[in-house]
Amino acid sequence: MTQITASNNMTVDYSYDRWRLIQELDGEPPTVIAEVQPEIGLRYNKYFATTRKLPANGQIPLVDISQVVLGWSYETDAWQLGITLSPMLSEERGSRWCEILRFVDPDLSVHEYDAKRVGQALADILNKPFMDMPPTQPPAPEPIPLPDLPITYGIWTMDTAMTSEGLTSRDGEVRLHRSSSWMYGKLRQVAWYGFWAVVYAWVSMATLNNDLALPNAGTLLPDPSILPYLGLGIVVLLLGMILYQLWIVAREPDNIIISPYERSVIARRGRNTRWKVNINSIQSIYVTEVVKKREKRPTVYHGEVNLHLVNGSFKTIILEDEKHSDTLLPTADTISSRQNGEGVVPLDSHSVETKLQAFALHIAECLDELPVWHDLRYK
Numbered sequence: 001m002t003q004i005t006a007s008n009n010m011t012v013d014y015s016y017d018r019w020r021l022i023q024e025l026d027g028e029p030p031t032v033i034a035e036v037q038p039e040i041g042l043r044y045n046k047y048f049a050t051t052r053k054l055p056a057n058g059q060i061p062l063v064d065i066s067q068v069v070l071g072w073s074y075e076t077d078a079w080q081l082g083i084t085l086s087p088m089l090s091e092e093r094g095s096r097w098c099e100i101l102r103f104v105d106p107d108l109s110v111h112e113y114d115a116k117r118v119g120q121a122l123a124d125i126l127n128k129p130f131m132d133m134p135p136t137q138p139p140a141p142e143p144i145p146l147p148d149l150p151i152t153y154g155i156w157t158m159d160t161a162m163t164s165e166g167l168t169s170r171d172g173e174v175r176l177h178r179s180s181s182w183m184y185g186k187l188r189q190v191a192w193y194g195f196w197a198v199v200y201a202w203v204s205m206a207t208l209n210n211d212l213a214l215p216n217a218g219t220l221l222p223d224p225s226i227l228p229y230l231g232l233g234i235v236v237l238l239l240g241m242i243l244y245q246l247w248i249v250a251r252e253p254d255n256i257i258i259s260p261y262e263r264s265v266i267a268r269r270g271r272n273t274r275w276k277v278n279i280n281s282i283q284s285i286y287v288t289e290v291v292k293k294r295e296k297r298p299t300v301y302h303g304e305v306n307l308h309l310v311n312g313s314f315k316t317i318i319l320e321d322e323k324h325s326d327t328l329l330p331t332a333d334t335i336s337s338r339q340n341g342e343g344v345v346p347l348d349s350h351s352v353e354t355k356l357q358a359f360a361l362h363i364a365e366c367l368d369e370l371p372v373w374h375d376l377r378y379k
Helices: 046-052 087-093 112-126 180-209 224-251 334-339 355-366
Strands: 002-005 010-014 019-023 031-037 041-044 065-073 078-085 097-104 130-132 151-153 156-160 174-178 255-259 264-269 272-278 282-291 300-309 314-320 343-346 372-378
Touching: 002 112, 010 112, 019 112, 031 046, 031 112, 041 046, 065 112, 078 087, 078 112, 097 112, 112 130, 151 355, 156 355, 174 355, 180 224, 255 355, 264 314, 282 355, 300 355, 314 355, 355 372
Parallel strands: 065 130, 282 372
Antiparallel strands: 002 010, 010 019, 019 031, 031 041, 065 078, 078 097, 151 156, 156 174, 174 255, 255 264, 264 272, 282 300, 300 314, 343 372
């Protein structure tokens, strides 16, 4: 007599001429809920009949049993042992398959040997074929579409490419467009620096050209006479800062085109191409976010999207140093996002939560489904 423990408080007891399924509940004596004997078929109690939707007469004759089947279920993480029934009985209960018992086995191999022994013993006593179905590949998850465009994050808006500023675009391309507010902000800085440059220049020149008394106390300078020249030095510094801001305005791209046709990422300032990276030079897309974990709604303090090149270097597409509290997508789960740990993990449409992550996924989709990595860091 051999006994093997199965799941759900079940034990199988079998020998060469008998196979029994025994239920063992706490505080109750063991109960035989199903039994198989040669040339008799399957006999069972009321509980077994109710849970398996079997006839209430308590018996299935051999003629109504086709075969014994053992298979792995990814839905239940278990080896499931059962029998297939005759067409007439199948029509009555709505299914040809009748499960007898299962072995829950998340590792797939721990209980495989016992499940096969029990199944073969059942088939031998019934004198029916035993079909041992090997595990198949787990079902692929249903694809989740990427968030719809347009998406705006900070000064950048991602949308399907369109004809603008004399640039023609094609279906399937994705365009990142920088808001004009960025340029206006730079020009305001230029105006502010220019204002103070004029003030310092006027005061310094007035001091040099007029007989004004200079302070002889309350300063850290040993010779107050150099104050006008220090003011002129500040004027030169402010002019340098103005030229630098104007250089940034003239050079920084305001459009980035991700083109599956040219298989490239193209950065443009107006009609002029600033840089271009071919897909053959890119191995993956990196999206980096620095957030404050303890906030109820995570705030991104720093975000960037980079092309990870095959030579190991990175090419920055988007860099946002401003704090953003509206970075989450409408469908994002704020609770799960706070539970994520630091580190670099693969990113796909099933796990996308923020607008910056959506940017990276849309870029990768245009570039032959390049892998995307999410680098999360806590502030």
